[in-house]
């Protein structure tokens with residue numbers, strides 16, 4: 001008996017060490033879903049600048065696939081809808097995760113040691129009809145096709161519904177998967193999913209991106225992703241002494257096909273972009289870890305000035321008003337808040353603080369020039385988290401921001417959330433839900449007669465969640 005116990009202990013130690021640092025090619029520590037093959041994987045739909053008639057798809061194969069194709073057809077009820085498919089050539093981009101090249105220098109990246117080079121392929125399907133379901137598939141080696149995915153182009157008018165999540169970051173496969181899948185189960189007709197930064201913990205570690213794609217699986221092929229780069233998408237690369245300063249994940253540009261804003265410096269390409277989804281909705285994405293905040297503020301100011309959308313939503317990783325203890329950034333706020341205020345941006349969706357906070361500025365009519373009606377509002381701010389890493393809410397709540405007339409409406413600790421946001425004409429509806437689909441927070445914002453008001457708010461099926469009244473939280477370092 002004792003012998004059996006000793007043996008099983010040794011086996012357990014072996015198992016633990018085998019799983020302590022997965023994602024290398026050594027031994028059997030790499031899961032089969034991480035390895036690039038001749039078959040397409042990591043398939044993700046992203047939106048081009050006119051999502052009414054274009055969308056992009058990006059996928060990965062091993063390096064044997066040097067050129068490949070994708071196909072698209074209008075999705076019909078016909079059994080052989082695919083007979084009408086047209087074929088599009090893909091762009092192909094190599095990436096060696098173990099020895100990435102950056103501006104002519106090759107770095108040794110120990111986190112990806114032993115991994116072979118992969119190829120990332122992408123297409124942008126163009127000249128599509130708005131509000132139409134298309135079926136598409138992508139190919140690896142000859143004959144190695146993905147399944148046909150269905151995705152819908154944006155409508156020019158009418159309601160738009162999307163999911164917004166804060167930081168996934170840790171335990172992406174083990175813990176975050178249930179949250180993101182719950183969000184899709186609740187809103188399978190979401191028009192897109194906004195990931196507000198820190199999608200993974202270590203920016204250029206292939207294993208974590210493998211988890212991010214595996215956790216969302218085929219949903220990435222159906223519901224477009226709008227990724228925001230967080231601080232964990234920027235990291236030093238390579239081994240010392242030949243090591244970079246913090247740089248954008250080596251995977252970001254190969255694996256996401258995102259709009260390039262020509263007016264911005266190249267380091268902001270594909271991390272700062274906007275998307276006019278419909279007549280009603282315009283979304284603007286910033287990259288707040290990038291040091292070039294002034295250029296982003298100037299760009300945002302111009303874009304907002306030119307936008308005629310009813311609803312303007314900005315998403316960035318670092319919050320304007322912090323909710324995590326000791327994490328306030330006055331520098332960021334001083335540059336970006338004046339732009340948000342100048343254009344009365346409706347909603348600002350953020351992450352980074354690993355807590356939940358939702359509140360607005362604009363409660364003071366004299367300051368904002370709104371008429372004195374109940375619940376008038378200028379800009380609503382949300383900080384949210386979708387992964388298992390959780391922080392403590394800062395002691396004073398938002399009292400420290402008294403000079404900004406910002407009022408905290410709802411807060412939480414120790415809870416991952418997903419949010420559902422719907423815009424429909426003059427109404428914006430917001431819900432924050434838990435993984436069990438409990439409504440934790442909501443509001444309705446309306447624009448009528450030149451007045452923007454909160455017409456419903458902070459209803460909930462749950463009492464406020466804090467470390468005092470929820471389960472244990474020992475941290476995330478022991479996640480497997």
Ligand SMILES: [Fe+2]
Nearest residue numbers: 198230231352
């Ligand atoms: Fe962060």
